Amino acid sequence: MDPDRVVTGVRLAQSNSVLYWQLQTGKPRTFGFVDTDTMEWEPLPNVTRQANDSLFHRINIKQSFIMRNLEVPEPYVLTGVQFSVKTVGETTGYDINLFGRQIELMEGKLFNETTKFEANEELFDRYRTENLNTLVNVNKEEVITATAKDKHTIYVVFGHSSIEGDFGQHLVPFFDVRKVTTSVPMPLKGVGLYHRTNEKHAGIIAPRLIAINPVNYLSVFANRTENVKKIGN
Numbered sequence: 001m002d003p004d005r006v007v008t009g010v011r012l013a014q015s016n017s018v019l020y021w022q023l024q025t026g027k028p029r030t031f032g033f034v035d036t037d038t039m040e041w042e043p044l045p046n047v048t049r050q051a052n053d054s055l056f057h058r059i060n061i062k063q064s065f066i067m068r069n070l071e072v073p074e075p076y077v078l079t080g081v082q083f084s085v086k087t088v089g090e091t092t093g094y095d096i097n098l099f100g101r102q103i104e105l106m107e108g109k110l111f112n113e114t115t116k117f118e119a120n121e122e123l124f125d126r127y128r129t130e131n132l133n134t135l136v137n138v139n140k141e142e143v144i145t146a147t148a149k150d151k152h153t154i155y156v157v158f159g160h161s162s163i164e165g166d167f168g169q170h171l172v173p174f175f176d177v178r179k180v181t182t183s184v185p186m187p188l189k190g191v192g193l194y195h196r197t198n199e200k201h202a203g204i205i206a207p208r209l210i211a212i213n214p215v216n217y218l219s220v221f222a223n224r225t226e227n228v229k230k231i232g233n
Contacts, residue, residue, distance in 0.1 A: 079114055156203075156205065173195065
């Protein structure tokens with residue numbers, strides 16, 4: 001990926017039995033926008049188990065995905081996303097790592113090298129999907145989002161689907177592979193994973209975007225400029 005591009009959208013995509021964060025990217029322009037003529041979906045890498053066995057982690061029963069929002073600090077913007085592996089309770093948990101570069105928003109210029117950002121250690125609450133029906137109910141009134149309690153972070157444990165519903169033929173929950181983009185292309189501050197579910201269905205794990213607040217980015221560089229002037233005096 002070109003280091004002078006920023007992330008503007010994401011989707012969960014599968015290729016060669018590997019789950020990826022596929023990224024829509026573009027080159028930043030002035031006033032916090034992105035040049036739409038440069039926007040594209042980054043191609044997925046050609047990773048095979050035979051050649052890259054150490055990169056493969058098979059998703060199976062009792063493994064989990066961590067539901068969280070993760071942001072880069074100001075004045076960074078998002079330039080990359082990847083899955084990471086950590087131990088959560090008694091399971092292997094899949095988490096998020098972010099990559100970012102500093103930006104001068106008014107000029108649309110990226111500065112310094114790419115920096116990696118990881119989530120802090122925290123307390124977790126488990127959400128089991130074992131023996132639930134495969135999909136969420138389409139009735140919007142019944143759809144809820146599994147949320148953390150008491151500042152704990154939810155992790156969703158995979159299991160087999162309902163024995164009564166489909167004889168446990170599926171690994172649940174499913175992933176939502178639809179593209180997630182902003183209506184106006186702009187740099188992003190972060191991404192997240194959330195779990196749409198209700199009490200009878202295993203649900204869907206889907207990505208979300210976290211937008212920047214341009215005012216905060218402008219104030220960061222205004223303060224920097226003021227400090228430079230004071231030092232110069």
